[in-house]
Amino acid sequence: MKPEEGFATRKTLERRVASLNIDPYNRPLACSQCGGVMVFVGVGEYHCEKCGHADYDDYGKVRNYIEKHAGATAAEVEMNTGVSQRSIRNLLKDERIEISQESAAFLRCEICGAQLRSGRFCMKCITENNRRIEAQQRSMKNANKNLSGVSTSRADSQDGAKRFSRS
Ligand SMILES: [Zn+2]
Numbered sequence: 001m002k003p004e005e006g007f008a009t010r011k012t013l014e015r016r017v018a019s020l021n022i023d024p025y026n027r028p029l030a031c032s033q034c035g036g037v038m039v040f041v042g043v044g045e046y047h048c049e050k051c052g053h054a055d056y057d058d059y060g061k062v063r064n065y066i067e068k069h070a071g072a073t074a075a076e077v078e079m080n081t082g083v084s085q086r087s088i089r090n091l092l093k094d095e096r097i098e099i100s101q102e103s104a105a106f107l108r109c110e111i112c113g114a115q116l117r118s119g120r121f122c123m124k125c126i127t128e129n130n131r132r133i134e135a136q137q138r139s140m141k142n143a144n145k146n147l148s149g150v151s152t153s154r155a156d157s158q159d160g161a162k163r164f165s166r167s
């Protein structure tokens with residue numbers, strides 16, 4: 001495998017992830033303790049990069065609760081996690097349905113096409129999506145810090161260009 005091949009694949013992947021708006025299940029963006037950026041560590045869990053505070057998105061909350069309270073009803077999970085029953089049903093539909101090994105090729109990641117046994121996206125693309133959100137959070141924090149009256153609005157030059165290209 002040539003090294004530039006891997007690089008190209010990664011670039012394509014980043015673009016695809018950015019073009020798709022993956023629902024991150026209400027992931028925590030800023031640390032509730034110190035306001036730092038929450039970094040995805042896996043299966044619905046996030047750690048603050050500053051103070052290490054752990055937090056969970058809807059999937060993490062539901063998963064943790066079900067692990068500790070086997071056989072809990074959707075109503076109980078909703079009451080104790082604050083995640084709506086409708087979201088819980090969607091989570092279960094997305095993540096808990098596993099298909100047999102023989103028919104694994106039936107499910108593919110909607111971004112990169114990798115074979116999946118459950119869900120809509122592979123772990124690589126989910127991680128990529130979370131990294132992108134974290135980068136956005138960081139640049140937002142930096143933009144707030146450097147607020148110095150610089151306008152960030154971009155003039156739309158497309159209309160003008162179109163008008164002039166007409167002959
Ligand atoms: Zn923190």
Ligand SMILES: [Zn+2]
Binds near residue numbers: 123
């Ligand atoms: Zn993928």
